[in-house]
Amino acid sequence: MIIILKNGATDDQIDHVVERIEAMGLKAHLSKGTYRTVVGVIGDEEKIQTAPLKAIPGVEDAMPVMPAYKLASREAHPQPSVVEIGSGKAVTKIGGGHFGMIAGPCAIESGERLDEIAGEIKAAGANVLRGGAYKPRTSPYSFQGLGEEGLKILREVGDKHGMPVVTEAIDPRHVELIAEYTDMIQLGARNMQNFVLLTEVGMTKKPVLLKRGMAATVKDLLMSAEYVIANGTTEVVLCERGVKGFDNACRNMLDIAAVPQVQLMSHLPIIVDPSHATGRPELIPACALAAAACGADGVHIEVHNCPEEAMSDGPQALLPEQYKDLAAQIRKVAEAVGKSF
Amino acid sequence: MIIILKNGATDDQIDHVVERIEAMGLKAHLSKGTYRTVVGVIGDEEKIQTAPLKAIPGVEDAMPVMPAYKLASREAHPQPSVVEIGSGKAVTKIGGGHFGMIAGPCAIESGERLDEIAGEIKAAGANVLRGGAYKPRTSPYSFQGLGEEGLKILREVGDKHGMPVVTEAIDPRHVELIAEYTDMIQLGARNMQNFVLLTEVGMTKKPVLLKRGMAATVKDLLMSAEYVIANGTTEVVLCERGVKGFDNACRNMLDIAAVPQVQLMSHLPIIVDPSHATGRPELIPACALAAAACGADGVHIEVHNCPEEAMSDGPQALLPEQYKDLAAQIRKVAEAVGKSF
Amino acid sequence: MIIILKNGATDDQIDHVVERIEAMGLKAHLSKGTYRTVVGVIGDEEKIQTAPLKAIPGVEDAMPVMPAYKLASREAHPQPSVVEIGSGKAVTKIGGGHFGMIAGPCAIESGERLDEIAGEIKAAGANVLRGGAYKPRTSPYSFQGLGEEGLKILREVGDKHGMPVVTEAIDPRHVELIAEYTDMIQLGARNMQNFVLLTEVGMTKKPVLLKRGMAATVKDLLMSAEYVIANGTTEVVLCERGVKGFDNACRNMLDIAAVPQVQLMSHLPIIVDPSHATGRPELIPACALAAAACGADGVHIEVHNCPEEAMSDGPQALLPEQYKDLAAQIRKVAEAVGKSF
Amino acid sequence: MIIILKNGATDDQIDHVVERIEAMGLKAHLSKGTYRTVVGVIGDEEKIQTAPLKAIPGVEDAMPVMPAYKLASREAHPQPSVVEIGSGKAVTKIGGGHFGMIAGPCAIESGERLDEIAGEIKAAGANVLRGGAYKPRTSPYSFQGLGEEGLKILREVGDKHGMPVVTEAIDPRHVELIAEYTDMIQLGARNMQNFVLLTEVGMTKKPVLLKRGMAATVKDLLMSAEYVIANGTTEVVLCERGVKGFDNACRNMLDIAAVPQVQLMSHLPIIVDPSHATGRPELIPACALAAAACGADGVHIEVHNCPEEAMSDGPQALLPEQYKDLAAQIRKVAEAVGKSF
Known part of the structure; x- marks a missing residue:
């Protein structure tokens, strides 16, 4: 922790800061500059990371030097994690060179419709089935x-087509039930800081798909992953799905640079969801290819065979034939940067 | 609903749009311009508001002409609502000219500390006690x-000082318990689109304090209010508390224009929280006065008597004596624009 | 300057950093923490402020401790500046308790129209006439x-009504001409980082109205003011006019907290332009009152007597009678917080 | 143009709207819905595109159906444009399948340094030399x-290495001079809406590199291209270089979806600048590959052989050897999606 004092901080204020640090069992190292004094804190930063240091009179800023997302950090786990989803024959790996192709309709509408869609996307190369x-x-x-x-429908259709399945949890009271039926639990963008739900889902020890919130920084995303991991799950796949932008020609703004950022900061796999990021089918292919090229560990794409009848998010769904073409291109680009399927 | 067709939409596509509209029991009125065709939908818009019209081939855009937040809208209830919080002697009104002064520490830390703070802010003019x-x-x-x-501490301290109390719910499983102890339930910014929680809180029929999410538009905020109202509660106070901005000198960016916007669009009271909006005590007074002058129905301010020991958000708390000075100024400005206390 | 080294920086890298600092005639003070080394730079920070320290291998971050906007800073000039606009009988002061009421049409369309508008706003209380x-x-x-x-029209109309005048410069080749005709030169939001224009306008030594860019932080705004001042002008009035936001219900998002921020960081007066900030006449009054209450040194409001015929920005103009009502309310609020007119 | 009237617009207001439209030589087509009236305007939209229709009493919104960037639009020119930069042996094409590799230091510091850098990047595959x-x-x-x-240095070094050269213009008074020395003129992000400069540069008829402003929508970018084209130049290359975002871990937020958006809306080539978009060398390669995969027509990358001595933007420069590795990967990915070099 580095504590920067205000220009004009008094000696009494400086002494008080040192006392507070020492009272937490740490050592303070003063560096008096021409204009300002800086206090370096020596010792175990964890003891001080959640203390309200900025509220101490005379303190301008306090900056941690260690990431607060300890378990999710690259420092804690230098090798990239590989997340395994599913069991038996239907196992998909994401991360560490394995590329995930998560696809399916926004909402599960009926067994028949999901079965049709699953058959088509599986043939196109999808390796995880999604549906809400x-x-x-x-x-x-x-x-x-x-x-x-x-x-039930999701489980049956996934089993029939040999695909592991993922679905979103929105209520802590349903988490246990969802864990029984599915192979991976999704935490949606709107719930990225629903800490109650993160805790509950983490306790299932199931693989988790954690989507970035619309106003969340990459660090915020990793803090939410930390919540899940601290509660039991070790297998978390992060998902960049666009953040709030000012150009409302798109639903959100895809922050593609988040992919290499996460890979520098964390060992967790990161995939991209161009469907929610753009909200416009005509922009999804280009964004999916960008994701594959920049090193993402997979893509999450919504597919529906009759968007104008979809019960949710129809306007942003790809048709199965569009998905097929795109999947072939994604594979080409991802293989060009060293991924395997 | 107005449906704008793409430049170059075919006659077959136009016919298909008309068929879909008529199938929903509505009438279509075509307006063929030099470059584009526009379809006006005549009849009860509610029948069509949630249909995926933009997914129909040839459709460029579909714009509702009625707000989707029916119960929260000004159209539905032309007079401003007055929300009553508390019972017996300790009743505070917010809205319709009544100004709410919600204050207290971020977190409840102990009975003693809350009692001290409550005594000081009550004397300064606070009329609702908050604490997490x-x-x-x-x-x-x-x-x-x-x-x-x-x-328990919050209830006791509120009763002792004759102040109604508000606290945040974050777990649907605790909502009933919270409703027993408190006079108003807060839904925080991170949970503004936690629809499960909105539903559960709405069902208590208790007054609700609904904070705007960091990436939420004013319309999104009203849609969340609609969730709460549609589930039972009729008394909702909205709260502007800053949205995500690009200038990280402040914690968030206070969107002061949201206040008159809400008042045009909705009958619900709207208050401002300058503490979370700025995250900096030295900016809170100016922003609180701005809120009072622009017609807000109240302010929500965090106060702590020893910020450097606060267990949450210490760096943004005002001291009781700072709150006292500010409260006097707020009253002066709010009265200048016609509010009563 | 505080230089934070990367976790794992080598001794060679640390030595190299120290060498670079000493080569600039400064002293380095090392503070080795448990995880990281921090280097405090002692001596005249100006020598190092524009050096690419972050490009030195092993450096994680470099933070100045003195503001880079030296002339514009509060440290350089502890008392608030008062800017005087105009001469002879028509002098208006802005800052240090003096409240500026700048008003007029977006564009100058004809002598007759400007004369009508000027007569009405002058009667309502405007004390500076604007027009593009x-x-x-x-x-x-x-x-x-x-x-x-x-x-020419602007000058004549201003003289007739006894109002100093301000107009925008957009081309460095016109600056001299504009300086001959007007009392204050406006630098618009789109040109806030047009450094060529800033330099040219600064050289006139005329009072300047500098508007904040749509993607500019408060610090960026002060850096642009520094450009103007460093080139000769000492009288700069800053103007918050809304920044780019994600909620496109408004043209921009008024960042009201910028007002107290500027007042902490700088001695320059700051006014608010609710016309461009909102783009919606129905929101202008509330935002103007917010500005007056939060300590702004004035407001800049567009007024037109026939908005539907305006040649620029008609949809956001107030009518003269609306301005009159608003001006009376502004005066009441501004006086309540200690301003004079 | 589609004009939507307010809920409750009176018959007099509707009549007035119709009169205004007819006075401009157009026809109005009324569509009275259950709640609102919509007016479709039939005839040449250009006559009405700049009129302040939203200022007419009773009007809620007015939406053009034709793009206001006529010359830049895909409608005006269905085939993608190919821009040729340079002459003689040193000609580089960008667009229509030709991939531009613009590279060089931020600023020209000396003939020697630029010569060294140019030699290395040319060998690595760069085909346009940049330098400020x-x-x-x-x-x-x-x-x-x-x-x-x-x-002069730029011209000499470009000629020596057989590379066309591009440099930024910031002052309208230097444009003619720059046009004499260089093959392409850059308009920077901060000047994207410096309309005086756009006009002056357009008049040279030289190829233009137009960078997107930090708060500009894709439509704003095309409007600025329209300025340039309307003044004479027909060869404009657009450049996405990141917009202002809320996560200050990066200098800007790369809006990768802008690439396919521009390609739908316009015939102009669009390249990506990952150097300014991220400001962090460790993120540049991933973002450059994303650009190549998503269909961009080139990349613009800053390279310096001694970043810690660079006189501008050192911390974001790649070293020549890093550029060499990256250029090879870019070529592989760009060829995988059908580009030629």
């Missing part, structure tokens, strides 16, 4: 998902 | 709140 | 201003 | 460029 059973909708009047009935 | 018993913390290693013990 | 002769328009096909003819 | 002679610096105390001396 509990939907976080911005309007209380919109379709909210089929609930447990949806989970 | 369940804290949404970005680090899993930070203090998470006293839980039910905190709720 | 050279307009920065986003479309090459829009009206670009009357040029020198417009400057 | 006039630098837009945020501090008046920073190095401002060598001016004409720098232009």
Whole structure:
């Protein structure tokens, strides 16, 4: 921790800062500059990381030198993690060179429809099936998902096509149920800082797909991953899905630089969701290819065979034939940068 | 609903759009311009508001003409709502000319400390006591709140000082318990689109303090209010508390224009939280006065009597004596624009 | 300057950093923590402020401890500056308790129209007349201003009504001409980092109205003020006019907290332009009152007597009668917080 | 143009809107819905595009159906444009499948240094040499460029290595001079809406490299291109170089989706500048590969052989050997998506 004092901090204030540090069992090292004094804190930073140092009179700023996301950090785990999703024959690896192709409709609408879509995307190269059973909708009047009935359908269709399955949890009271039916639990962008849900999902020890919140920095994303890991799960896949931008021609702004940033800061795999990032089918292919080229560990794409009848997010879904073409291109680009499928 | 077709939409596509509209029991009115065709939808817009119209081939855009936040809208309720918090002698009104002064520490730390703070802010003019018993913390290693013990302390201290009390709910499983102990339930910025929690809190029929999310538009905020109201509560106070901005000199960017915007769009009261908006005590007074002058129905300010020992958000707390000075100025400005206390 | 080395920086790298600092005539003070080394630089920070320290191998970050906007800083000039605009009988002071009421149409369209508007706003309380002769328009096909003819009209109308006048410069080749006709030169938001123009305008030594750019931090704004002052002008009024936001219900997002921030960091007066900040007449009054209450040194408001015929920005103009009502309220609020007119 | 009237617009207001439209020589087509009236304007939209329609009483919104950037639009020119830079043997094409590799130091510092860098990047595959002679610096105390001396160096070094050259113009009074020495003129992000400079540069008829402003939408960027084209130049290469974002871990936020957006909306080539977009050398390679994969027509990368001595932007420069490795990877990815060099 480095503590920068205000220009004009008094000797009493400086002494008080030193006392507080020593009271926490650490040592203070003063560096008096021409204009300002800086205090270096020597010892175990964890003891001080959550203390309100900036509230001490005379303190201008306090900067940690160690990341607060200890378990998620690259320092803690220098090799990239590989997350295994599913069991038996249907196992998909993501990370460490393995490329995940997560695809499926936004919401599970019926067994028949999901079966059709799953058959087509599996043939195209998808290796994890997604579908929402509990939907976080911005309007209380919109379709909210089929609930447990949806989970059953997802499990059956996944098993039939030999694909591990992922679905979103939005309620801590449903987490256990979802864990029974699925291979991976998604935490959505709107719930990235729903710490109650993060804790509950972490306790299942299931692989987790954690999406970045719309106003979250990369560091915030890693802090949320830390929550999940600190509660039990060790297998977390992060997902960049666009953040809030000022150009409303797109639903969100895809922050592609988050991919190499995460890879510098953390050992966790990171994939990209161009469907939510753009909200526009005509922009999804280019963004998916960008993700594959920049080193992402996978892509998450929404596919529907009749978007105009979709019960959620139809306007941003790719058709199965569009997905097929795109999947072939993604494979080409990802292989060009050293990924395997 | 106005549907704008793409430049070059074919006659077949136009016919298909008209068919879909008529299939929903509505009438389509075509307006063929030199370059584009526009379809006006005539009839009850609610029937069509959640349909994926933009996914229909040939459609460029679809714009609703009625707000999707029906119950929260000004159209539905032309007079400003007045929310009553508390019962017996300790009742505070917010809205319709009544100004709310919500204050207290970020977290409830002990009965003694809360009692001291409450005594000082009550004397200064605060009329609702706040304090967190369940804290949404970005680090899993930070203090998470006293839980039910905190709720008991809050109730006792509120009763002793004759102040209604508000606390944040973060877990749907605690909502009932919180409703027993408190007069108003807060939904925090990070949970503004936690629709499960919104639903659960709405069902208590208690007054709600709904904070704007960091990436939420004013319309998004009203959609979340709609969730709460559609589930039972009719008394919702909105709170502007800063949104994510690019200038990280402040914790967030206070969107002061949200206040008159909400007042045009909705009948619900709106207050301002300059503490979270700025994160810097030296900026809080100016922003609180701005809120009072621009017509806000109240202010929400964090106060602590020893910020450097605070277990949460110490660096942004005002001292009781700072709050006292500010409260006097706020009253002067708010009265100058016609508010009563 | 504080230089933070990377976790794992080698002794050679540390030595190299020290050498570079000493080569600039400064002293380095090392503080070796448990995980990182921090180097405090002792001596005249100006010598090092523009050096590419972050490019030295092993350096994680380099933070100045003195503001780079030396002349504009509060440290350099502890008392608030008062800017005097105009001469003879028509002098308006802004800053240090004096409140500026700058108003007028977006563009100067004709002598008659400007005369009508000026008469009405002067009666309402405006004390500086604005009007554009050279307009920065986003479309090459829009009206670009009357040029020198417009400057003449502005001067005549200002003189007739006893109001000092301000107009925008957009071309360094016109600055001298503009300086002859007007009392204050405006640098618009789109030109806040047009350093060539800043330099040219600074050299006139005329009072300057410097508007904040749409993506500029408060520090960026002060750096631009530094440009102007370093070139000769000492009288600069800053203007917060909204920054780019994600909620496109408004044209921009008014960053009201910039007002107290500037007042902490700088001695320069700061006013608010709610017309450009919101782009919506129905939101202007509330935002103008917020500005007055939070300590701004004035407001800049566009007024037109026939907005639907305005040649620029008609949709955001207030009518003269709306301005009159607002001006009376502003005066009440500004006086309540200690300003004089 | 589609004009949406306010809920509750009176018949008089509707009549007035119709009159205004007819007065401009166009026809109005009314569509009265259950809640609102919509007016479709039939005829040549250009006549009405710059009129202040939203200022007419009763009007809620007015939406053009044709792009305002006529000359830059895909409609006007369905095939992608190919821009040719340079003459004689040193000609580089960008667009329509031709991939531009623009590289060089931020500022021209000396003939020797530029010569060394040019030799190395040319060998690595760069096909346009960049270097700044006039630098837009945020501090008046920073190095401002060598001016004409720098232009001479750039021309000589470019000729020696057989590379066409590009440099930035920041002052309309230097544009003619720059046009004499160089093959392409850059308009920087801070000057994207410096319409005076856009006009002057357009008049040279030289190829232009137009960078996106930090707060500019894709549409804003195309409007600025329109300025340049409307003044004479037909050869414009657009450049996405990151926009202002809220996560200050990067200098800017690279909006990779802008590439396919521009390609849908316009015929102009678009390249990506990962150096300014990230400001961090360790993130540049991943972002450059993302650009190549998503269909960009080139990349613009800053290279310096001694970043810690660079007179501008050293901390974001790649070393020549890093550029060499990256250029080889870019070529592989760009060829995988069909580009030629």
